[in-house]
Amino acid sequence: MVRLKIVEAVHTALRALGVEEVPSGVTVERPANPDHGDWSTNASLVCAKLLKKNPRELGVELQAELEKADIPHVERLDIAGPGFINFVLSPSWLHDVLLTVVDQGTDNFARPNVGNGLEINLEFVSSNPTGPLHAGGGRWGAFGDSLARILARCGYAPHKEFYINDRGNQTVLFGQSLSARKGGHDVPPNGYEGQYISEWAREMPDTADPVVWGIERSLHEVEQSLSSMHVSFDTWSSEKALVDSGAMESALERLRASGHVYEKDDATWLATSELGDDKDRVLIKADGEPTYMLPDIAYHHDKYNRGDIIIDILGADHHGYVPRMRAALIFMGHEPKEYEAIIGQNVKLIRDGEEVKLSKRAGTMITIDELIEELGPDVTRFAYLIQSIDTTQTIDIDVWKAQASENPVFYVQYAHARIHAIGREASKRSIERKPLDQVELAGLVDPHELDVLRHLLELEEVLVAAARDRAPHRVTTWVRELASAFHTFYNSCPILRSDVDPELQQARLWLVEASRIGLSIGLDLLGVEAPEEM
RNA sequence: GCCCUUGUAGCUCAGUGGAUAGAGCGUCGGUUUCCUAAACCGUGCGUCGCAAGUUCGAUUCUUGCCAAGGGCGCCA
Numbered sequence: 001m002v003r004l005k006i007v008e009a010v011h012t013a014l015r016a017l018g019v020e021e022v023p024s025g026v027t028v029e030r031p032a033n034p035d036h037g038d039w040s041t042n043a044s045l046v047c048a049k050l051l052k053k054n055p056r057e058l059g060v061e062l063q064a065e066l067e068k069a070d071i072p073h074v075e076r077l078d079i080a081g082p083g084f085i086n087f088v089l090s091p092s093w094l095h096d097v098l099l100t101v102v103d104q105g106t107d108n109f110a111r112p113n114v115g116n117g118l119e120i121n122l123e124f125v126s127s128n129p130t131g132p133l134h135a136g137g138g139r140w141g142a143f144g145d146s147l148a149r150i151l152a153r154c155g156y157a158p159h160k161e162f163y164i165n166d167r168g169n170q171t172v173l174f175g176q177s178l179s180a181r182k183g184g185h186d187v188p189p190n191g192y193e194g195q196y197i198s199e200w201a202r203e204m205p206d207t208a209d210p211v212v213w214g215i216e217r218s219l220h221e222v223e224q225s226l227s228s229m230h231v232s233f234d235t236w237s238s239e240k241a242l243v244d245s246g247a248m249e250s251a252l253e254r255l256r257a258s259g260h261v262y263e264k265d266d267a268t269w270l271a272t273s274e275l276g277d278d279k280d281r282v283l284i285k286a287d288g289e290p291t292y293m294l295p296d297i298a299y300h301h302d303k304y305n306r307g308d309i310i311i312d313i314l315g316a317d318h319h320g321y322v323p324r325m326r327a328a329l330i331f332m333g334h335e336p337k338e339y340e341a342i343i344g345q346n347v348k349l350i351r352d353g354e355e356v357k358l359s360k361r362a363g364t365m366i367t368i369d370e371l372i373e374e375l376g377p378d379v380t381r382f383a384y385l386i387q388s389i390d391t392t393q394t395i396d397i398d399v400w401k402a403q404a405s406e407n408p409v410f411y412v413q414y415a416h417a418r419i420h421a422i423g424r425e426a427s428k429r430s431i432e433r434k435p436l437d438q439v440e441l442a443g444l445v446d447p448h449e450l451d452v453l454r455h456l457l458e459l460e461e462v463l464v465a466a467a468r469d470r471a472p473h474r475v476t477t478w479v480r481e482l483a484s485a486f487h488t489f490y491n492s493c494p495i496l497r498s499d500v501d502p503e504l505q506q507a508r509l510w511l512v513e514a515s516r517i518g519l520s521i522g523l524d525l526l527g528v529e530a531p532e533e534m
Numbered sequence: 535g536c537c538c539u540u541g542u543a544g545c546u547c548a549g550u551g552g553a554u555a556g557a558g559c560g561u562c563g564g565u566u567u568c569c570u571a572a573a574c575c576g577u578g579c580g581u582c583g584c585a586a587g588u589u590c591g592a593u594u595c596u597u598g599c600c601a602a603g604g605g606c607g608c609c610a
Contacts, residue, residue, distance in 0.1 A: 081553035285608040
């Protein structure tokens with residue numbers, strides 16, 4: 001890597017100038033502004049104080065020192081601004097990027113092994129199995145699934161998991177609502193009012209247990225909906241099965257053994273406030289029934305069988321739940337680092353200019369199926385992944401529909417389809433791509449050609465950042481930028497036209513292939529189709 | 535009152551301890567004898583919520599304040 005060579009040279013030069021230990025603030029980065037060269041270092045700014053010189057002055061000395069070093073591809077060194085040293089490289093360094101991309105291909109390019117096989121358990125969606133998934137829940141599905149894909153590409157071993165709350169009050173109420181509708185009655189107070197209850201009640205066989213049948217029906221629905229946007233799970237964990245297995249009791253014993261459980265007011269408490277929670281929490285109510293929390297602790301403990309660290313992806317309305325769960329898991333003997341919670345902000349849906357309140361019980365929701373039907377799976381999934389999970393998302397259905405032919409998803413997919421169109425046209429004209437090692441890439445000097453290669457170079461660090469920050473939207477941003485670079489290149493650099501020099505044509509065909517690899521990797525991580533024609 | 539997230543262009547949102555802060559949409563104008571015009575090019579558009587602090591340098595980090603959304607059950 002060119003960067004490493006430059007880092008090395010900078011360190012050597014600094015030592016020659018009397019810097020014994022290079023400060024950690026010294027960086028070698030790609031400047032945002034192309035006028036500032038291909039690589040840039042702030043070394044003289046950081047080290048100036050150390051050597052009691054002014055940065056600009058030191059910069060001149062550093063520049064002189066660096067001139068002596070023989071760094072591959074470097075054509076020129078500039079000193080600029082307050083004392084940055086900018087490295088201007090010949091295009092050949094980017095040609096090396098093309099060779100790497102094509103050589104490694106879709107399977108191996110941009111596959112940084114930062115995870116080292118670390119198993120990460122991701123739990124997401126986990127909606128109550130009492131009805132279809134509403135459109136807001138789709139955000140966690142898209143997020144969790146893409147995060148898993150990104151982690152896997154970065155060398156982690158992710159495990160996707162859905163927790164089924166198939167016992168307790170809500171399921172009882174749900175069963176009662178189904179029975180009531182089947183008998184033609186009103187649902188019980190606080191029951192489920194949604195239209196789907198009546199429809200499902202009609203489907204339900206007379207002999208069926210409404211709770212069991214209803215939960216099955218819901219899960220089937222949710223699985224279908226999510227898989228239509230390419231979201232899948234490795235494990236569906238049943239709360240009921242877990243409780244039946246005795247896991248809840250053994251979790252309670254383990255907590256008791258830790259010495260943080262006590263009895264008060266006829267209830268059993270966990271002293272979570274010892275570890276930063278607002279107050280202690282009840283594990284077993286005065287009536288002898290466990291709260292939601294106890295089986296959930298048992299479940300989280302169980303998840304360590306399927307992950308070195310476990311991550312909950314939760315909606316903002318559950319953020320208060322995190323400190324108590326973390327406390328409980330630490331009492332159970334897990335390390336604080338081994339539990340992570342990602343709090344996603346909510347999705348607001350706008351239709352006809354008005355916000356649609358998403359309530360399953362009141363039945364005022366828009367389901368994920370309806371959204372997918374209106375926008376299509378690719379648009380829906382892309383929309384969920386276009387912005388940071390830390391921000392409240394507003395999806396105006398009418399806007400996304402109206403923009404259907406010119407929205408960011410199609411922009412990216414079109415770039416991919418265009419590449420295949422070029423391939424088809426090339427074979428129609430009997431233009432064949434020669435093996436890469438027989439192709440001279442030196443002709444690729446147009447800024448638009450080089451820009452495509454710069455974006456491809458960045459993919460690896462984008463993935464590392466996306467995995468580290470649990471931020472799939474970085475991939476979305478990157479793939480949009482690559483598509484843009486490709487479209488620009490396509491428009492300004494003819495490829496198949498008869499007046500193009502054959503050698504340059506070959507180089508450009510390989511640049512197109514490298515672009516295809518990048519787009520294909522990006523779209524796959526986002527779970528969006530990469531069409532060959534549109 | 536306490537806790538979490540957010541505040542960047544008319545709108546929806548990216549982005550960054552650094553040198554002139556970006557994209558899409560929307561506005562206005564332009565590009566097709568030749569690889570897909572679902573594209574491209576140009577044009578406008580900003581006190582990066584406010585104020586202090588840390589730093590050679592802050593829109594980015596810290597603190598306070600203001601505003602918006604969410605949460606503070608022996609519900610799940």
